[in-house]
Amino acid sequence: xxxxxxxxxxxxxxxxxxxxxxxxxxxxxxxxxxxxxxxxxxxxxxxxxxxxxxxxxxxxxxxxxxxxxxxxxxxxxxxxxxxxxxxxxxxxxxxxxxxxxxxxxxxxxxxxxxxxxxxxxxxxxxxxxxxxxxxxxxxxxxxxxxxxxxxxxxxxxxxxxxxxxxxxxxxxxxxxxxxxxxxxxxxxxxxxxxxxxxxxxxxxxxxxxxxxxxxxxxxxxxxxxxxxxxxxxxxxxxxxxxxxxxxxxxxxxxxxxxxxxxxxxxxxxxxxxxxxxxxxxxxxxxxxxxxxxxxxxxxxxxxxxxxxxxxxxxxxxxxxxxxxxx
Numbered sequence: 001x002x003x004x005x006x007x008x009x010x011x012x013x014x015x016x017x018x019x020x021x022x023x024x025x026x027x028x029x030x031x032x033x034x035x036x037x038x039x040x041x042x043x044x045x046x047x048x049x050x051x052x053x054x055x056x057x058x059x060x061x062x063x064x065x066x067x068x069x070x071x072x073x074x075x076x077x078x079x080x081x082x083x084x085x086x087x088x089x090x091x092x093x094x095x096x097x098x099x100x101x102x103x104x105x106x107x108x109x110x111x112x113x114x115x116x117x118x119x120x121x122x123x124x125x126x127x128x129x130x131x132x133x134x135x136x137x138x139x140x141x142x143x144x145x146x147x148x149x150x151x152x153x154x155x156x157x158x159x160x161x162x163x164x165x166x167x168x169x170x171x172x173x174x175x176x177x178x179x180x181x182x183x184x185x186x187x188x189x190x191x192x193x194x195x196x197x198x199x200x201x202x203x204x205x206x207x208x209x210x211x212x213x214x215x216x217x218x219x220x221x222x223x224x225x226x227x228x229x230x231x232x233x234x235x236x237x238x239x240x241x242x243x244x245x246x247x248x249x250x251x252x253x254x255x256x257x258x259x260x261x262x263x264x265x266x267x268x269x270x271x272x273x274x275x276x277x278x279x280x281x282x283x284x285x286x287x288x289x290x291x292x293x294x295x296x297x298x299x300x301x302x303x304x305x306x307x308x309x310x311x312x313x314x315x316x317x318x319x320x321x322x323x324x325x326x
Contacts, residue, residue, distance in 0.1 A: 002288075005030035005059045005089075006050075007080050008071035009038040011160075012094055015123075016069060017046045019281040025288060026067070030059040056080055060087045067092060067291075073161050074172070078103040085114040092287050094121045096175050097304060101312035108301050118301040119287045124176040125183050125298065126282035127238055132272035133252055134184045142260065143246030145185050145220060150177045152226040152239040157203065166206040167196060167315045169228040174210065174314070177224060177239050179307040185243070187216040188306055193323040194314040202229040212314045 004026050006013065010033075020026060031039040032053045039052040053059040056068065060083070068084035070077055070093035078098045084091045091111075097104040097120055111118040124130065137145060152174070162168045182188065192214050196207035208228040216222055236254025243250040248262035258270040277285060283299060290297035309326055317324045 002026040002066045002291075003063065004028045004067045004069060005032060005053075005056070005063055005065040006069045006071060007032045007056045007059070007084075008073075008076075008094075009033040009035075009042045010071065010073075013038075013042055013071050014045075015280040016071060016284065017042060017048075019284045020069075021046055022281075023288070025292075029065060030063040032056045032059040056083055060084070060089070065089055070094060075099040075161075078107060081107050081118060082110045085110050085116050085118060088114070088116065090117045090119075090291060092119050092121070092284070095179075095304075096171065096311060097301060097308045099171070101309060104305060104308045104312075108305050111301050117291055117297075119290070119297045120299045120301055120304040121280065121283055122176070122179045122299045122304065122307070123279045123283050124180050124238065126275070126278050126280075126286075127180075128275045128278035129252075129254070129256060129272040130180060130184070130238065131275055133241075133250075133258060134186075136258060136260075136270065136272075137184060137243065137245070137250070138186070142243070142248050142250055142262075144218075145243050145245045147244040148181055148185055148220065148222045149242045150181060150222070150224050150226075150239045151235055151241075152177055152224070153230040153233065153235045154228060154237065155230045155234060156228065163203065164205050167210075167318075168204050168206050169208045169226050170194075170196065170210050170212075170311055170314050170318075173228060174212075174224065174226055175307055175311050177226070178214075178310040178314075179304070180239075181214075181222045181224075182307060182310075184241075185216070185220060185222075187218065187220050187222075189214045189216055189222075189310050189313075189326045191215040191323055191325050192310065192313050192317050194317040195321075196315070196318040199227075199229060201231065204229060207318075210314070210318070212317075214310065214314075 033039040194212040238254030
């Protein structure tokens with residue numbers, strides 16, 4: 001039975017407390033949050049028999065957990081994750097790994113040096129359809145992909161830290177799409193050119209729009225067009241995707257089917273098989289399965305660093321107005 005301390009009981013925490021409450025291999029023994037009311041609210045809402053602490057340090061000293069779950073804001077991740085790893089805990093954490101690439105790389109080094117695991121939440125990899133999308137490409141029927149495009153257009157009013165971020169779209173949201181692109185085509189980035197910008201009606205302090213071009217392995221190109229302050233004609237949260245392959249082209253709007261047309265043939269609607277488990281629940285389940293088996297999860301920090309590198313190199317490219325090697 002894994003003893004768990006949760007650090008951070010804010011808006012994202014219900015996405016974790018729900019799936020964790022269904023499991024019989026773990027128990028939440030502590031809730032750490034600098035805002036006590038957040039922890040007390042979640043304790044009552046989810047019926048948790050857990051002590052409340054003002055800091056992770058206090059919870060670690062008292063509870064001696066096996067796992068720390070980091071649900072704090074991105075700028076706190078480095079502190080929480082490294083403290084937990086050094087205390088001998090495995091860590092499951094929310095994306096992005098950190099608010100800087102330098103800190104993210106240090107977190108990977110800390111995980112390797114500690115001998116403990118650090119797995120990162122990438123729930124979009126576990127979308128109920130995206131794995132079937134990836135499997136269709138991997139089947140070989142459409143042939144080798146050469147160009148993959150993602151179009152993300154949403155206009156959420158979250159409030160809070162996102163409204164004050166310098167690069168809210170790329171730093172907080174685009175990692176989902178960047179990571180999904182790597183997952184779908186099984187390729188790593190080599191270089192990037194990016195341009196961030198704001199529209200006159202944006203409610204964000206920083207740039208909430210971006211166009212990014214990634215040069216991937218094997219000559220593959222991935223382009224991303226995104227906005228977090230669009231008005232009208234919004235895409236799915238999963239983005240709209242188009243993949244040009246040697247035998248034909250694929251379009252996916254984030255829903256339950258692909259549209260595929262071979263070079264010489266009719267347009268086909270291909271239903272996507274729904275996964276038994278999806279989103280946070282599926283990612284959390286793999287984290288536990290991997291930990292028990294002593295292997296790296298699909299979202300292990302040593303793999304996820306490739307996605308976080310895409311994020312911060314894209315931001316750097318935009319600031320420098322230059323193509324950058326990864």
